[in-house]
Amino acid sequence: MKTFTYERPQSVQDAAAALANRKGAKVIAGGTNLLDLMKIEIETPSHLVDVNGLGLDKIEATPEGSLHVGALVTNTALASDMRVRRDYAVLSRAIVAGASGQLRNKATTGGNLLQRTRCPYFYDTNMPCNKRNPGSGCAALAGYSRQLAVIGTSDQCIATYPGDMAVAMRVLDATVETVNPAGTKRSIPIADFHRLPGTTPHIETALASDELITGVTLPPPVGGTHIYRKVRDRASYAFALVSVAAIFQKDGSGRVAFGGVAHKPWRVEAAELAMQQGAASVATRVFEGATPTHDNAFKIPLATRTLAGAMAEPRP
């Protein structure tokens, strides 16, 4: 691990200022992903800004009926909150489908949104990777790509966004709240927060380098039956090959987002109009224009069947 200086700012404003003023500064919250990457020197911050203890760890109802989740709320705290379990069950289910109990106790809401890909070529520093070393090439394109993206890819990157939490947030139409050192706040729709790789796979989110995530807002509850289905190589503690976050209403309408298939949680709202025609109709529209590799073409029928399974679940 490269050496770094460490700072505990006294306020959110100070934290944003520290990010802006110190070249190579990075925020640390739970640290479960960042420290892992620092150990193998994929992340090499020269300064760490610890944002624990700044009061960003609260879940609060807003007057508009939304639920505001502070950026430092842990995965465990968010999944366990009774309001989330009752009104946003897809989010609780997605969170407990990810990682392990130990990691969820440390991992935070803001940090989880910024979780980096698990592409094996991103992790292997002997290999070219446009995400890790822009312009070096993508070893995954001609490599082992079973786990990697099938849609929204580019000729520079076929990595996936690995998380579960954000897939549920996408189906809930959450917004990511940020602040910069000037105190300017932004509300970024989760649909726009994660980017497709394009020609700049190293730029993964809409977050500016001096911008801090303060929280996530979940809009007023939409009711319905909430389902999160995750398919992976072992029953627990593995990343998704495919996951489905869905909310089904009694009238047959619904929303669905897919994880494990793209550089961001993948949702095509127009495809949801076909919900009453069955999973195949929806999936055909969701995966229109997909560019799977030989290794991961199985993900499209798998996603279709996973959605069919979700649709077949009993709806109380």
Added chain:
Amino acid sequence: MSTVTLNVNGRLQTLNLDNRTTLLDALREHLHLTGTKKGCDHGQCGACTVIVDGQRINACLSLAVMHQGAKVTTIEGLGTPERLHPMQAAFVKHDGFQCGYCTSGQICSAIAVLEEIKVGVPSHASGDIAVQPLLSADELRERMSGNICRCGAYSNIVDAITEVASVATGRSA
């Protein structure tokens, strides 16, 4: 370098550490509490599991300097060879280990798991996510999935945890 004071197993310990020192290395290399093990050092195996402020975490994926004032419980703080913690005794009784390398992490994790179930933390194995989780073998297996045992003592580990949970709730094992 930074100075950090931790409460480890009930004793205040002030350490002057390189910022890069993980909580795991602080415990093992600086406080010589070598019961907590380093397996993968990347949060994948759970051998380094300790209980910090009541919650189990991977000590390898946490910086010591970020734990100023924290209350840390390691395997050394749970019991002694003469007076085993009930979870330690149950692991011995049920043969919940073979080589023993993952055992400290398994036991710290298991104690925290029972507390998590008690306070209603849901899991992937929970049928209805809105109600109090059950104390079933499926729940225990899912909740313990962050602790790998290469010897494969899993079924005996579940038996050990089940016994401790049954005693705590007054049910027969």
